[in-house]
Amino acid sequence: MRVAVVGAGLSGLSAALELSGRCETVVFEQHDHIGGALSSYTTLAQPVERYYHHCFAFDNELFALLSELHLSHLLRWRLARVGYLHAGSVYPMN
Numbered sequence: 001m002r003v004a005v006v007g008a009g010l011s012g013l014s015a016a017l018e019l020s021g022r023c024e025t026v027v028f029e030q031h032d033h034i035g036g037a038l039s040s041y042t043t044l045a046q047p048v049e050r051y052y053h054h055c056f057a058f059d060n061e062l063f064a065l066l067s068e069l070h071l072s073h074l075l076r077w078r079l080a081r082v083g084y085l086h087a088g089s090v091y092p093m094n
Helices: 010-020 060-068
Strands: 002-006 024-028 040-043 046-049 083-086 089-092
Touching (some): 002 010, 010 024
Parallel strands (some): 002 024
Antiparallel strands (some): 040 046, 083 089
16 A cells, blocks of 8 residues: 655644654655744855744653654754834833
């Protein structure tokens, strides 16, 4: 049996991994990168989140998946420097 998975985000890639042990699995992605909302790109030699989405310290399912794929060592925790401007002052959001 052949199965098509549409989307190479976290859900699509997780589904493809689960299915790949039982059937031929093909992943289709419209963009030139994988990762969906968790993807990033590099600018000025620094990684930047492609979308306003990140993983958190309590995302246990994600960490289990990274461990299963032997990718845990690639995860880097960075301090987010995000704030908002109100009445001429910048207030941190973290």
